[in-house]
Amino acid sequence: MQKNVRKVVLAYSGGLDTSIIIPWLKENYGCEVIAYTADIGQGEELEGLEEKALKTGASKLYVDDLREEFVREFVYPTLKAGAVYEGKYLLGTSFARPIIAKYQVLVAEKEGADAVAHGCTGKGNDQVRFELTYKALNPKLHVIAPWREWHIRSREEAIRYAHERKVPITATLQKIYSHDKNLWHLSSEGGELEDPWQSAPEAIYGMSVSPEAAPDRATVITVGFEKGEPVAVNEQRLSPVALLQMLNRLGGENGIGRIDLVENRLVGMKSRGVYETPGGTILYAAHRELESLVLTRETLRLKETLAPRYADLVYFGQWYTPMRQALDAFVQSTQEKVTGTVRLKLYKGNVIVEGRKSPHSLYREDFATFSEDEVYNQKDAEGFINLFGLPLKVKALIDLVNAGKSEYR
Helix, strand or coil, rough: CCCCCCEEEEECCCHHHHHHHHHHHHHHHEEEEEEEEEECCCHHHHHHHHHHHHHHHHCEEEEEECHHHHHHHHHHHHHHCCCCCCCCCCCCCCCCHHHHHHHHHHHHHHCCCCECCCCCCCCHHHHHHHHHHHHHCCCCEEEEEEECCCCCCCHHHHHHHHCCCHHHHHHCCCCCCCECCCCCCCEEECHHHHCCCCCCCCCCCCCCHCCCCCCCCEEEEEEEEECEEEEEECCCEHHHHHHHHHHHHHHHHHCEEEEEEECCCCCCCCCEEEEEHHHHHEEEEEEHHHHHHHHHHHHHHHHHHHHHHHHHHCCCCCCCHHHHHHHHHHHHHHHHCCEEEEEEEEECEEEEEEEEEEECCCCCCHHHHCCCCCCCCCHHHHHHHHHHHHHHHHHHHHHHHHCCCCCCC
């Protein structure tokens, strides 16, 4: 524990962990604590935050509205890359941490602070995501991670600590889930979710109805893209924030985007998380479908092989790295002609593609038709198959010779 810290900027959410960190920092470091909050779509969670931070001991609270930058500079690059962690997770918490840490560093520099702090546990991924960003943007700042220093070892102990110091919190021993909310998703961990056999209680969901409770009639929508980025819903052009809000509402009403996942954390252990990403699930389905129409087979295949690597980078907190910048350059080059519209049917948890069109479509009916055409001579297929199947034919002939059933002729 470094005692000569004068001023620290804390990434502050107003939740249990960051609420008790403010008095803990003052007690153990004797320093001024400035709270920093990034508005990336938490909504009502931001209400009363300044009063709470000041009452808990912070000298001031910064709140920046970063919703537009969050969607445009963090969500959209990941969407265009097709990045999905372990086949399910759309990375809503993962790419939220670098933007928070980026502006936390900027506030620390503005305030002349010598340290930054976060409320991540020593078992999780978020500590890595925050601290890699700190190192990339200002390696001179000292990093304080209370969960790696203090005696508190559980959320139950954290709640008792808060009560002893009269810190206002909403967490209780009965309501002990850990939630993370932004424009892209809502995640839930902890409590009974730590048993992977237990069903997730309906009460933890906040962005969607269950598929069983969704309407019995499908909702049909269109999503328009320009160079890989969504720009319109139902032919109405929208800003990135408004577009995602609309798709969250439409997807949530139809039970879209619920994921229950046992994932492999970066630190080496498995954890169970429940995620809601209604708008994001719609966008991934639509974007992938449009790519199938406009990208060549080999480009799409290569992009698909790189997508898991991109997902790993995001999940591991390696946002500000040369590797991600290089991957972004490749991805962006593939998106130049990903312009068009996709029609989708939303029904009881399902996203069903019904149609797709693009001015850059590589699909041609006169090429694909079974009818007579002047582009493709079906007799040419014989020579192609002979050459394509030559390795198989040679192996079969050699096997016959080795088995004494034939000889070279």
